[in-house]
Amino acid sequence: MENNKMAKNVDHIPQEAFDWYDDYAHGGMDRRTFMKKLGTLVAVGYSMSVLTSVLLPNYALAEQVSFNDDDIQASYEEFDSPEGYGKGRGYLVKPTDKRAKYPVVLVVHENRGLNPYVKDVARRLAKAGFVAFAPDALFPVGGYPGNDDDGRAMQKKLDKSKVQNDFVAAAKYLKTHPLSNGKLGGVGFCFGGYIVNYLAAVESGLLTAGVPFYGTPAKKELRKNITSSLMVQLGELDERVNKSWPEYEQDLKANGVNYKMHMYKNAKHGFHNDSTGRFDKENAELAWQRTLAFFEENLNA
Known part of the structure; x- marks a missing residue:
């Protein structure tokens, strides 16, 4: 109970709270405004601790594959990005x-640097x-700082074109890695989903297969270059990203791209x-x- 009111069940947190977080996470609202808006829900019976625990990340929950897992080996590697x-x-x-060659997958983080969740995604792929190779866009400014708020602020200050070029360089580094079979996959989330779409469009043949999770498309003039297979993953409640899909799909069809789109019922951005x-x-x-099945089909053949 808070303020003599029974806190409401987490399952009943209104969608508008998730929309506020999405706006805050993507630079449309500052933290003070975000917290003030959450305060309006506290006033009608929600617990602030429940709201923040639901909306803000807890990376202790995100480890599905331990870095000590005997089936994988992890390291940090540098690459040139002129x-x-x-x-x-x-x-x-x-x-x-100990195979000689492997299919390789670039893993692209959200708009806040290489956080523990995205590193775990890389471990899941290796498992x-x-x-899997997960670059950190924040490396030039010291790397992911340990929390998403600072990471988001740091990434926002970076030169977007240079960041995109860093990911192109990372893709080429991985595609030509001694362990690579020459077929490159890409998976990314939110900003990372955009980067996967961008990598598919900026240079024909760079990607073999891309899986953008709730990412917006590359600029329209680049889309004619797409030759890779795409699997687009969207959440039904993600209005901000979903509004870009109809035009993107038209261009994919017009250019004969092999694509699939899955819309996940009642799923939010970041699901x-x-x-x-x-x-x-x-x-x-x-x-x-x-x-995984999409990558198996396209990268192992």
Whole structure:
């Protein structure tokens, strides 16, 4: 009970609270305004501690594969990025089964740097038999700072074109890695979903297969370059991103792109992220199974 009112069940937190968080997380609202808006829900009986625990990340919840897992080996590797910030660094995770070559997957974080959730996604891919590489866009300014608020502020100040070029350089580094079979996949979330769409469009043939989770498309003039197969993952309640899909789909069809789109019922933006209350276990597991199968089909053939 808070302020002599019974806090309402987490399942009944209104969608507008998630919309406020989405606006805050993407630069449309400052933290003070976000917290003030949450305060209006406290006034009608919600617990602030419940609201923040649901909306803000808890990365202790996001570890599905331990970095000590015997089936994988993780390290940090640097790469050259002459058209970007000069040097980049990422989290490289490979299986320990000693094959000569592997399918490789670039993992792209949200708009706040390489946080623990995204590193765990890379480990999940390695556990499934892929070499995964997750670059940190914040490396030129010291790397992910340990919390999303500071990471978001840091990434917002970076030069967007240089960041994009860093990810292009990371993709080329991974595609030509000694362990690579030459077929590159990409999976990204939110900003990372945009980057996967961008990598598919900026240079024909760079990506073999891309899986953008709730990411907006590259600029319209670039889309004619897309030759990779795409699996687009969208949440039904994600109005901000979903409004860009109809035009994007028209361009994919017009250019003969091999694509699939899955819309996940009642899923919010960020539904795959298991460190927040936006996580939708059933939809996230289905989307991940589809992602792995898509990469198996396109990168192992």
